[in-house]
Amino acid sequence: MKKQLITLIFIIFSTLSFAQDAVTSKDGLNFDKDTTIRKAFNSFKPDLKIIGESTTKWDNNYVNEVSHDVLKLAEFNYIKAIDVILLDLEKEPMQIATYYVNVKKQPSDETEEIDMEWPNIKDSKLAVVLHYNSLWHSLTYEQKIEFMKKNDFKIAWEPSNIDLD
Numbered sequence: 001m002k003k004q005l006i007t008l009i010f011i012i013f014s015t016l017s018f019a020q021d022a023v024t025s026k027d028g029l030n031f032d033k034d035t036t037i038r039k040a041f042n043s044f045k046p047d048l049k050i051i052g053e054s055t056t057k058w059d060n061n062y063v064n065e066v067s068h069d070v071l072k073l074a075e076f077n078y079i080k081a082i083d084v085i086l087l088d089l090e091k092e093p094m095q096i097a098t099y100y101v102n103v104k105k106q107p108s109d110e111t112e113e114i115d116m117e118w119p120n121i122k123d124s125k126l127a128v129v130l131h132y133n134s135l136w137h138s139l140t141y142e143q144k145i146e147f148m149k150k151n152d153f154k155i156a157w158e159p160s161n162i163d164l165d
Contacts, residue, residue: 004019047116054117057126064152066128072151074101078136083129086118
């Protein structure tokens with residue numbers, strides 16, 4: 001009998017609005033698009049660190065490498081979402097945190113507190129799945145390689161066979 005797994009899904013919305021224009025604040029000043037994206041990803045790296053430490057799967061160096069690459073892809077508007085996944089031996093998701101890029105959400109007075117301390121389960125592993133958008137897919141293979149070299153990518157990203165349905 002196949003064991004049933006419970007998948008907990010945490011969705012963390014960013015208030016990114018990095019269309020091709022510069023972002024304008026309430027007082028009318030223009031801000032650098034990269035600064036806005038970095039601010040929106042303020043919780044991503046700390047969340048990754050907490051997940052990595054609580055599961056004992058990733059050290060700070062690896063968290064920094066993943067964060068660096070994800071931020072670069074977001075700055076150039078190449079990704080629409082990022083999944084951080086705790087997988088069992090059969091590569092079945094046990095826990096997922098999804099970060100959406102380019103999602104506009106109205107600010108709220110209440111902040112949802114989500115526990116990012118995940119269990120340290122024997123024989124489990126963590127994975128990051130990037131959901132690229134059409135802009136990335138429109139690049140040639142050579143353009144993608146050049147982008148990664150130019151931006152000093154730390155991870156050798158590869159296609160995923162993780163079933164997220």
